[in-house]
Amino acid sequence: MRRGWLRPLLAVAFVAIPLAEIWVILQVGQLVGAWWTIVLLVLDSLVGAWLVKxxxxxxxxxxxxxxxxxxxxxxxxxxxxxxxIGGTLMLSPGFVLDVAGILLILPFTRPVARRLLTSVVERRLVVVPGVVPGNVRRPGPGPDGPVVRGDVVD
Known part of the structure; x- marks a missing residue:
């Protein structure tokens, strides 16, 4: 099953997310000043490292x-x-991905992300065209496929 929408989505994400990070950093810089913005970014990274640990x-x-x-x-x-994943997001400089990383790391917000991750993994693992989930046939030759008869020799 081809996912033709994935490449354009990744391209937009690799452009939009850095632009959003720059915009938020500039907004915070205008609000509190350049030095306090740098202090907040460093403090954010330290808190993230402590949370990850x-x-x-x-x-x-x-x-x-x-x-x-x-x-x-x-x-x-x-x-x-x-x-x-949350720790990896915390490595990037900026506030947007840091917020997403903190939400993945914190124990009281992680269950929501865990349910989402579980549903994505389940859909990826049990995708057999024309087969109802729960009635999945294992891959490989079936009863009509080639069978090689032989003896096991130790």
Missing amino acids: REGGRAWRALRQTLQEGRMPAREIADGALVL
């Missing part, structure tokens, strides 16, 4: 505990991925 450690401990209990760590892996 704290929440990344929590996600890692939750993952280890879940694995020790023998459960499937789907929620913990999603949380770790969201903290990683």
